[in-house]
Amino acid sequence: MSEGEEQVSVDDDQQSIQERLQAGTHKSVFRDKSLVEPDTIIDENRIVGRDDQLDDIITYLRPSIQGDRPPNMLLYGPSGTGKSLIINAVCEQIVEISDSNGQRFGVVEINCQTIKSHDRAVYKLVETAADSIGIDPGVPRKGISTDEKLDRLYELINDNFDSVIIILDEIDLLHGRRRGTDEEPAYSRLLYQLSRAEKLGKIEGCVSVAALTNDPGFMEDLDGRAESSFNPQDVAFPDYDANQLRSILRRRRDAFREDALKEDVIPLIAAFAAQSHGDARKAIDLFRKAGEIANRNDADVVTEPHARNAQEEFEKDRTLTQIEGLSTQKKLSLYATAAVQVYADEDIDSVPGTVGFAVYEYLTDLLDTDEKSRDTYLRYMNELDTYGMVTSERRSRGFGRGVHKEYTFTDDPDVVAETLREDSRLSDLEADEDLVRSVVNAQVADFLSK
Numbered sequence: 198m199s200e201g202e203e204q205v206s207v208d209d210d211q212q213s214i215q216e217r218l219q220a221g222t223h224k225s226v227f228r229d230k231s232l233v234e235p236d237t238i239i240d241e242n243r244i245v246g247r248d249d250q251l252d253d254i255i256t257y258l259r260p261s262i263q264g265d266r267p268p269n270m271l272l273y274g275p276s277g278t279g280k281s282l283i284i285n286a287v288c289e290q291i292v293e294i295s296d297s298n299g300q301r302f303g304v305v306e307i308n309c310q311t312i313k314s315h316d317r318a319v320y321k322l323v324e325t326a327a328d329s330i331g332i333d334p335g336v337p338r339k340g341i342s343t344d345e346k347l348d349r350l351y352e353l354i355n356d357n358f359d360s361v362i363i364i365l366d367e368i369d370l371l372h373g374r375r376r377g378t379d380e381e382p383a384y385s386r387l388l389y390q391l392s393r394a395e396k397l398g399k400i401e402g403c404v405s406v407a408a409l410t411n412d413p414g415f416m417e418d419l420d421g422r423a424e425s426s427f428n429p430q431d432v433a434f435p436d437y438d439a440n441q442l443r444s445i446l447r448r449r450r451d452a453f454r455e456d457a458l459k460e461d462v463i464p465l466i467a468a469f470a471a472q473s474h475g476d477a478r479k480a481i482d483l484f485r486k487a488g489e490i491a492n493r494n495d496a497d498v499v500t501e502p503h504a505r506n507a508q509e510e511f512e513k514d515r516t517l518t519q520i521e522g523l524s525t526q527k528k529l530s531l532y533a534t535a536a537v538q539v540y541a542d543e544d545i546d547s548v549p550g551t552v553g554f555a556v557y558e559y560l561t562d563l564l565d566t567d568e569k570s571r572d573t574y575l576r577y578m579n580e581l582d583t584y585g586m587v588t589s590e591r592r593s594r595g596f597g598r599g600v601h602k603e604y605t606f607t608d609d610p611d612v613v614a615e616t617l618r619e620d621s622r623l624s625d626l627e628a629d630e631d632l633v634r635s636v637v638n639a640q641v642a643d644f645l646s647k
């Protein structure tokens with residue numbers, strides 16, 4: 198061997214890449230994974246617990262198969278409560294009935310979440326309508342006015358449909374307004390224009406608009422003239438309870454092989470999802486994740502620990518996404534508050550702002566960073582409350598002690614603290630764990646003794 202040449206030992210037992218790849222192809226626990234994928238449109242026989250909403254929407258949309266104009270609708274409720282599922286399920290059947298009656302019923306649906314302006318929303322409607330017809334939009338995205346795009350939308354509708362429903366998902370997120378103006382938000386303008394198009398003779402057939410939102414107060418934010426021309430029928434979508442979530446999951450049980458799912462998995466996942474406002478999307482995501490974790494571990498059966506791991510991963514992902522966007526000072530305020538909950542020996546169910554701030558002050562010294570005032574700390578915590586990361590409550594701990602703010606965590610405070618320490622500016626705190634623990638306990642004792 199020449200000088201400097203590295204001696205590489207050859208291990209005869211080492212597996213080839215092919216052997217290692219094949220070792221990973223353990224029999225999957227899934228039979229039809231698409232049933233637990235987020236974007237799959239499920240058959241109507243898998244829909245559970247939304248009878249009232251189905252009844253209402255069927256009643257409102259029935260006129261479209263009778264050649265009449267259906268009312269506009271506002272579907273509101275927390276995320277994952279079936280708004281999009283139910284309206285689409287009804288529309289799908291109307292399309293089928295209309296087809297067999299020789300009528301042309303069109304569904305033009307856009308999600309407003311990533312659309313930044315009124316002009317973009319109008320163009321997206323043109324693009325989506327053209328796509329459903331199978332032709333080009335026929336107008337450029339830039340270089341013409343929004344009115345010209347709107348005219349193109351009306352033209353596409355008039356040429357191709359007798360009746361149309363325009364579904365605007367996440368309507369409240371369409372905030373945009375033209376730069377330098379204080380005109381009404383884009384959702385107000387769009388709803389006003391679309392709901393007047395028929396009256397103004399711009400659309401010859403019947404058009405109705407269904408707006409979907411998580412915000413129950415959406416109509417209060419609407420400009421007066423948009424409110425009166427949109428004038429919708431409301432359909433409320435409440436949270437699911439654990440029983441309903443169990444039934445939703447059971448109807449998708451065939452996503453898994455028959456013998457590949459332990460009985461206690463569905464109730465456990467339904468309970469996890471019910472804790473966070475009864476979100477069916479979360480339940481289905483956890484169901485899929487539990488299966489993926491079982492597969493990764495080469496397990497033949499999905500069991501309770503896989504479901505628990507799925508819930509932990511889910512919380513961590515969500516917490517991470519929320520935390521990543523915070524400034525260092527907000528992270529530090531949140532960390533100080535979480536540390537109280539994590540390290541306190543005393544069993545406290547919420548963190549008094551006074552204690553959180555005292556720990557925050559200590560941490561800024563320890564990390565040698567700027568120290569903000571108590572008011573700023575409380576303001577940051579308020580903001581974190583509006584993001585849904587903590588819940589704050591005014592409390593009084595006994596006679597003569599005045600009222601103060603206390604915080605509880607939406608997610609597991611251990612996961613929050615651990616995720617925050619992944620920021621390089623906070624990572625040193627891991628080594629100082631004992632110090633932080635003793636400061637927390639001294640502050641809690643001091644607070645409780647007063």
Ligand SMILES: Nc1ncnc2c1ncn2[C@@H]1O[C@H](COP(=O)(O)OP(=O)(O)OP(=O)(O)O)[C@@H](O)[C@H]1O
Nearest residue numbers: 243244245247276277278279280281282445477478
């Ligand atoms: N009643 C139900 N029965 C079966 N599956 C449901 C039910 N409700 C919701 N789901 C499923 O949960 C997921 C989320 O539902 P959907 O998209 O309709 O919620 P959403 O209320 O529109 O949520 P968002 O406000 O976040 O858009 C979908 O995969 C859907 O199939």
